[in-house]
Amino acid sequence: MTLATPSPLVSSSAPTRKEASRARGKRPVERDKRRSSVLTIILWMTLAYFLLPLVWLFLSSTKTNGDLFSTFGLWFGQTFALFDNVGQLFTFQDGIFVRWMGNTALYAITSAVGAALLATMCGYALAKYVFKGRSFVFALILGAVMVPLTALAIPTYLLFSAANLVDTPWAIILPSLVSPFGVYLIRVYAADAVDDSLIEAARIDGAGEFRIFTTIASRLLAPGIVTVLLFALVSTWNNYFLPLIMLNNPALFPATVGLAQWQQAATGGGGAQVLFSTVLTGSFVSIIPLVVAFLFLQRYWQSGLSTGGVKG
Amino acid sequence: MSAAPPLRRTPPSRASSASARRSTIRRPQLFAAWALIVPFLIVFAAMFLVPLGYAGYLSTFTSQLVGGEVFSGLANYSRALQDPSFWAGLGRVAMFLFVQVPIMLVIALFIALALDTGRVKGGKFVRLAIFVPYAVPGVVATLMWGYLYGTDSGLIAQLFRAVGLDAPTLLSPQNILGSTMNIVSWEFIGYNMIVLYAALRSVPTEMYEAAEIDGAGAWRTAWSIKIPAIRPAIMLTIIFSVIGSFQLFNEPNLLYSIAPNAIGSDFSPNLYAYNVAFKNQDINYAAAIAFLLGFLIMIISYVVQLATARKERLS
Numbered sequence: 001m002t003l004a005t006p007s008p009l010v011s012s013s014a015p016t017r018k019e020a021s022r023a024r025g026k027r028p029v030e031r032d033k034r035r036s037s038v039l040t041i042i043l044w045m046t047l048a049y050f051l052l053p054l055v056w057l058f059l060s061s062t063k064t065n066g067d068l069f070s071t072f073g074l075w076f077g078q079t080f081a082l083f084d085n086v087g088q089l090f091t092f093q094d095g096i097f098v099r100w101m102g103n104t105a106l107y108a109i110t111s112a113v114g115a116a117l118l119a120t121m122c123g124y125a126l127a128k129y130v131f132k133g134r135s136f137v138f139a140l141i142l143g144a145v146m147v148p149l150t151a152l153a154i155p156t157y158l159l160f161s162a163a164n165l166v167d168t169p170w171a172i173i174l175p176s177l178v179s180p181f182g183v184y185l186i187r188v189y190a191a192d193a194v195d196d197s198l199i200e201a202a203r204i205d206g207a208g209e210f211r212i213f214t215t216i217a218s219r220l221l222a223p224g225i226v227t228v229l230l231f232a233l234v235s236t237w238n239n240y241f242l243p244l245i246m247l248n249n250p251a252l253f254p255a256t257v258g259l260a261q262w263q264q265a266a267t268g269g270g271g272a273q274v275l276f277s278t279v280l281t282g283s284f285v286s287i288i289p290l291v292v293a294f295l296f297l298q299r300y301w302q303s304g305l306s307t308g309g310v311k312g
Numbered sequence: 313m314s315a316a317p318p319l320r321r322t323p324p325s326r327a328s329s330a331s332a333r334r335s336t337i338r339r340p341q342l343f344a345a346w347a348l349i350v351p352f353l354i355v356f357a358a359m360f361l362v363p364l365g366y367a368g369y370l371s372t373f374t375s376q377l378v379g380g381e382v383f384s385g386l387a388n389y390s391r392a393l394q395d396p397s398f399w400a401g402l403g404r405v406a407m408f409l410f411v412q413v414p415i416m417l418v419i420a421l422f423i424a425l426a427l428d429t430g431r432v433k434g435g436k437f438v439r440l441a442i443f444v445p446y447a448v449p450g451v452v453a454t455l456m457w458g459y460l461y462g463t464d465s466g467l468i469a470q471l472f473r474a475v476g477l478d479a480p481t482l483l484s485p486q487n488i489l490g491s492t493m494n495i496v497s498w499e500f501i502g503y504n505m506i507v508l509y510a511a512l513r514s515v516p517t518e519m520y521e522a523a524e525i526d527g528a529g530a531w532r533t534a535w536s537i538k539i540p541a542i543r544p545a546i547m548l549t550i551i552f553s554v555i556g557s558f559q560l561f562n563e564p565n566l567l568y569s570i571a572p573n574a575i576g577s578d579f580s581p582n583l584y585a586y587n588v589a590f591k592n593q594d595i596n597y598a599a600a601i602a603f604l605l606g607f608l609i610m611i612i613s614y615v616v617q618l619a620t621a622r623k624e625r626l627s
Contacts, residue, residue: 040434131341260455
């Protein structure tokens with residue numbers, strides 16, 4: 001099992017598979033030993049579909065602009081030009097690509113931290129305090145999960161242009177701070193992960209409500225918080241529509257909007273000549289940070305995700 | 313990270329602790345609850361409710377050459393409902409809902425069930441590898457597939473020619489919808505698979521063991537026990553896919569630059585709203601389209617939930 005965190009997800013009397021395997025020793029391991037070659041072959045074949053495009057992208061970033069279109073896509077070209085391409089990428093138009101990656105990181109990290117903080121506070125309070133208006137607030141937030149963010153983007157643009165916030169970093173960060181699904185996830189997670197009797201015990205020991213939240217609850221909620229953080233990070237990192245309509249100044253672009261503009265310049269063949277090899281190398285470089293983050297943080301988000309799904 | 317162990321041993325007896333809490337709720341707790349909730353609510357109101365209200369307000373006006381903006385009631389909405397471009401986009405979204413979403417979710421469910429049996433060699437690697445495309449931005453995915461689709465020197469054309477076949481025209485007007493569906497599926501099969509897989513891992517083992525003792529095969533167990541057990545997770549993936557289909561924008565907007573003849577300004581409702589707002593400068597009409605879209609999605613999500621709830625009651 002890869003989920004290193006003991007999952008506090010199913011608090012009912014029925015043990016999860018993991019607990020069962022711990023209790024009963026070898027039996028489930030024996031079951032795992034019975035490999036199915038048919039399933040193995042089918043699944044490994046589907047990997048071609050998911051991974052070959054990315055292999056192609058890597059190989060393309062090692063080719064010269066000419067080789068890109070004249071050599072076979074799934075092998076190296078005549079010359080190995082990866083370092084030339086990367087050099088070209090980082091110096092093209094005074095190194096604006098570095099700036100775009102910096103912007104992406106700034107927008108994504110600020111929004112993700114803010115969104116996770118707001119969602120954790122709100123979700124925890126909705127799960128652990130009984131008060132008047134609680135179900136109304138929760139219903140309101142749950143309804144908001146259904147509203148597509150892009151349907152909101154144009155109205156938000158109109159509002160921001162009235163408030164002179166268009167073409168500033170705030171135009172990207174502020175709308176990304178709202179994560180109704182994050183609130184929902186933390187609420188469900190907190191219901192099981194933070195035991196009421198523990199809160200009571202802390203109260204009897206004289207701990208204030210905020211101390212309980214910052215020292216006890218936040219620690220128990222960590223896998224849920226990482227999940228919300230990571231998914232908020234992805235949605236801002238990968239966002240294209242919002243920055244496309246909000247920003248005009250290329251110095252403020254995130255990598256998605258910048259690369260799309262380069263791609264259009266490359267296909268259009270207009271005045272500012274952008275090479276296809278530069279666009280593809282930029283695409284490859286821009287996906288590395290997120291893929292690495294997901295692989296390294298997998299044990300957190302995988303356990304956090306199961307909550308939202310099970311109790312949904 | 314060892315998160316919970318100390319608390320696990322005492323299973324919370326929910327009803328009693330909840331009622332005890334209700335009777336002992338005190339002032340500082342009430343204050344703490346609202347203090348934790350209010351920051352989110354403020355941002356939520358400013359970034360969610362206000363824009364929504366503002367869009368509703370704007371959508372009831374029409375700008376005219378003479379006299380500027382004039383209140384026009386629901387005129388923009390009846391205009392949208394009679395607009396062939398709006399319906400053309402909705403038609404393509406419907407194709408997504410009835411073709412792409414089922415295919416994507418069935419594949420995701422199949423992979424999740426296969427991995428959950430634990431009989432796949434290198435299952436952990438397979439799981440992560442299939443998930444990786446989710447971390448790739450839609451812009452990069454579209455750009456990449458655009459090159460792969462290219463009729464002259466794209467990878468798919470190269471492979472077809474290598475075995476002596478004619479290269480398919482994946483960017484032609486007839487095929488562009490299918491090509492777009494493929495990009496979206498590539499991006500999201502892994503995400504849906506992980507959600508379903510995570511749900512499968514938390515189903516109590518006893519349910520399988522009873523079935524195994526009764527002699528149920530792997531397929532039977534999957535169909536009669538595992539799938540019903542993760543119905544909430546399946547519903548979650550359906551609703552998110554429905555919302556995703558209505559939001560379709562990145563893929564057609566980027567494919568436009570390489571296949572301008574195949575993708576018009578109204579390929580998806582969202583793309584149409586964008587073009588109305590920023591190319592035609594008709595803000596009021598765009599607001600009406602955005603509002604109508606949000607309304608449609610809420611209705612459809614509600615219907616999906618209702619249908620699932622009824623099925624649950626019947627079974």
